[in-house]
Amino acid sequence: MSLGDPCGIGPELAAKAWTSLRDQAGLAFCVLGDAALLAAQRIPVARVADISETATHFANALPVLDMPLSRPVITGKPDSAHAPHIIAWIKASVDLCLRGQARAVITCPIAKSVLYATGFSFPGHTEYLAELCRDGDIVPTPVMMLTAKDLRVVLATIHMPLSAVPAALSVTALTELSKITNAALIQDFAIARPRLVMAGLNPHAGEDGTIGREEIELLKPAITQLQNESIDIRGPFPADTLFHDEARAGYDTALCLYHDQGLIPLKTLDFWGGVNITLGLPIVRTSPDHGAGFNIAGKGIARMDSLVAAIRAADDISRNRQAA
16 A cells, blocks of 8 residues: 555555454555654554565554655645655555565555646556556556446546547547456456446437437447447446446446546445546556545544545455456
């Protein structure tokens, strides 16, 4: 687990997650971060020299691979001086996974603005993780999946204005997104025959071209191409019909075309327990579905639901990969 922004709620959540999971047989995690900061959360901490020591200590203390900060933390006050350490914790976590020493990485929340102030050139965690997984000239294509209860959604576009979404969509991109998702459902979720659905871009999925033609000219051709390649995908469907209980029972993942199309139903279903999972990487990566929480950091009120769900998801997915 990379600790994320030390000025946010990451240290508190890591401590709470350890307290909650310390008695879970077969499930243990090690934090890469500042051990003194975690000890300040009033839990026992075990400084480990090697991640292989994690399981030995986990029941009695939170294992920490100590990578100390160079200056004190002011809780709730983001500080770009910590950016090199935040980045180093992420990189070291990925390296451990790539070397086969860890089954998965769970990333606590970061604040991109803190990293941007020091020249960080990636839009966010996901894109940086893909770069860290580069193999020569090949950088894997990461896909953002979010899960909550029985709902999984993947996003064709993420953090961009709605006005830019139509131009960002293409048959090529949508088919790649769908193939990566389909492969991940088989490998990571042990679903032998994944069922995908695609949401429409426009109200009523364009209503036969009378409320936009993207469904006719873009989405349906992508779906047809995928079906011809034996991928079980249907749509495009009006987004307002896809997320009620009966509809969710009919698919394994919904492909959504913009951020709020997928996130609003997911957070309505389970606001506190959502998990962010990165598909398409050679490593397993999960994250809580929330930010660094500077406004509540240090108050003891941060909820651990999402982080605990991310830890459990990382454990499940990595075990599925090992069994594949």
